[in-house]
Amino acid sequence: MDNAQLLISGLANGCVYGLIALGFVLIYKATEAVNFAQGDFMMLGAFVTIGLTNTEYMGLPFWMALPISLSIMAAVGYLVDRLIIRRLFGESQSAVVILTIAMGFVIRFVAGLIWGHEPQTLQNPLAGKDIRFGGLVLGLEDVAVIVVTLLLTIGLYLFFSRTKLGLAMQAASQNQLAAYYMGIPVKQVQGVIWALAGVVACIAGILFAAKGSVDPTTGLLGIKAFAAAVIGGFGSLPGALAGGLIVGVIEPFASRYIAAGYSQVAPYALLLAVLIFRPNGLFSQVRAKKV
Amino acid sequence: MNDPILMIRNIESFYGPIQAIRGVSLDVLEGQIVSILGANGAGKTTLMKTVSGVMDPEKGRINLNGKDIQGLEPHEVVQRGIVHVPEGREVFPLMTVDENLTLGAYTISDKSLIERDRELVFHYFPVLKARRQQEAGTLSGGQQQMLAIGRGLMASPKIMLLDEPSLGLSPILVQEIFGILRRLNDEQKMTMVLVEQNANAALELAHHGYVMELGRIVMDGSAEDLMKSEDIQNFYLGVQEEGARENRRWKRKKTWR
Numbered sequence A: 001m002d003n004a005q006l007l008i009s010g011l012a013n014g015c016v017y018g019l020i021a022l023g024f025v026l027i028y029k030a031t032e033a034v035n036f037a038q039g040d041f042m043m044l045g046a047f048v049t050i051g052l053t054n055t056e057y058m059g060l061p062f063w064m065a066l067p068i069s070l071s072i073m074a075a076v077g078y079l080v081d082r083l084i085i086r087r088l089f090g091e092s093q094s095a096v097v098i099l100t101i102a103m104g105f106v107i108r109f110v111a112g113l114i115w116g117h118e119p120q121t122l123q124n125p126l127a128g129k130d131i132r133f134g135g136l137v138l139g140l141e142d143v144a145v146i147v148v149t150l151l152l153t154i155g156l157y158l159f160f161s162r163t164k165l166g167l168a169m170q171a172a173s174q175n176q177l178a179a180y181y182m183g184i185p186v187k188q189v190q191g192v193i194w195a196l197a198g199v200v201a202c203i204a205g206i207l208f209a210a211k212g213s214v215d216p217t218t219g220l221l222g223i224k225a226f227a228a229a230v231i232g233g234f235g236s237l238p239g240a241l242a243g244g245l246i247v248g249v250i251e252p253f254a255s256r257y258i259a260a261g262y263s264q265v266a267p268y269a270l271l272l273a274v275l276i277f278r279p280n281g282l283f284s285q286v287r288a289k290k291v
Numbered sequence B: 001m002n003d004p005i006l007m008i009r010n011i012e013s014f015y016g017p018i019q020a021i022r023g024v025s026l027d028v029l030e031g032q033i034v035s036i037l038g039a040n041g042a043g044k045t046t047l048m049k050t051v052s053g054v055m056d057p058e059k060g061r062i063n064l065n066g067k068d069i070q071g072l073e074p075h076e077v078v079q080r081g082i083v084h085v086p087e088g089r090e091v092f093p094l095m096t097v098d099e100n101l102t103l104g105a106y107t108i109s110d111k112s113l114i115e116r117d118r119e120l121v122f123h124y125f126p127v128l129k130a131r132r133q134q135e136a137g138t139l140s141g142g143q144q145q146m147l148a149i150g151r152g153l154m155a156s157p158k159i160m161l162l163d164e165p166s167l168g169l170s171p172i173l174v175q176e177i178f179g180i181l182r183r184l185n186d187e188q189k190m191t192m193v194l195v196e197q198n199a200n201a202a203l204e205l206a207h208h209g210y211v212m213e214l215g216r217i218v219m220d221g222s223a224e225d226l227m228k229s230e231d232i233q234n235f236y237l238g239v240q241e242e243g244a245r246e247n248r249r250w251k252r253k254k255t256w257r
């Protein structure tokens, strides 16, 4: 019984990691570089939503704030690509990496200035409610996190496999030059992917801030999500989600059954094991990417 | 019919400080197959990249149907009717044959036109139809080349730029693919610019030919004339007299400038 509850809360946490990992993978596919500010995007998305909804700030109804904050984060993602990343075209990937790390510092600093450094919770319609299921008491927020993540992943999957734009995004990541030859406007497509990564980060942030609380350093859990993305193979969206779930589930069980101090290390120990035994990740696509 | 559909005038292209195209001019008439021959590094691929907008020329004009297109973005060039089938096929390896074809039609929004073109591709390349759901990366080299050409056709182009479609294929496959290109030209009136190392096959197929050396056009003429030309015979068709081919190449090159 207890274990089942651990599992559910682990899955809910894992969903948030998974969503951030999705963002990592999206950007990696588009830009061939890792956006180390993805966790901070999440934190920013959470604070933007808090700023719009919470009564001590603007106090908009949640459902009205939602589309606004999603649009804001889409714009942030798009502009980061447009104004910053695209300038680095042709530079080495480490330039992009260092830049995104710096961007993370800036976002944390700015968020601290605007919203302060106290942890804050997103006021939302589901707060404090729970559902009883057999003997289980499940926070409605945990359930919502799992459901939303599932729907989002299915949505993204359908988008990438069924729509022309989604196919074009895949194409651009598999063979950028050929994508140009086929008349795919690769740069615009990449901008859209950054916008999408902003939206996914925002959703992750909303879910995280609804079931817990955020402060400007929350984005640093992006490191765990990065581990999740690597465990998932860093190339596939379902892999990223699965990696997130694995890390999320390991954590509470490790802290229950392993001595404190060691339990924190569990996700990274798994990461290390995966890197040693399956260097391409648990869910890697078998063939290496061309070009 | 007799105005060139594609007119290239004094194009110069650079890779950073390195000049790869040194003032190339050529004409392509509607319905023609024009072949560009030349040794490795002559600048053939660079010329095609410049036409398709993947590279911008430093100088010169590229004119399609009376409109200048130099410096346009690649997708704008595709929309205007020029598609580039790249050297080395460059299919999308993790996508199915069908998805590759769908992407070839990225600039087309008319669904019925896309399906018509897909049927056309399957008509000329039945093997692709049989393997619609196979991942492109797992096709054989020849099948990938067919897919690359088919994917190009999906853009409903007026002109196809084909960069070394014979690369790495067996002589029989080269014959098969060139046969299909000829039928596309005959039956669909497809205008083609064909870059080739395989001068024999290319000149047999083409109406007109250009020879490139070190970023310049050094010779041009009807395919028949080129086929008869001694220079071509020696350097590209492999008909050589006994002895020092290298020396000869040197001398001839001098006479071309």
Ligand SMILES: Nc1ncnc2c1ncn2[C@@H]1O[C@H](COP(=O)(O)OP(=O)(O)OP(=O)(O)O)[C@@H](O)[C@H]1O
Residues within 6 Å of the ligand: B015, B018, B020, B038, B039, B040, B041, B042, B043, B044, B045, B046, B047, B087, B197
């Ligand atoms: N990306 C690049 N950067 C710098 N120089 C390049 C680049 N690509 C090609 N070149 C140079 O430009 C010249 C022309 O190359 P290009 O690829 O156009 O030749 P090609 O005629 O297509 O040769 P091949 O028959 O081998 O394909 C060569 O000297 C080559 O070294």
Ligand SMILES: [Mg+2]
Residues within 6 Å of the ligand: B044, B045, B046, B087, B163
């Ligand atoms: Mg070439």
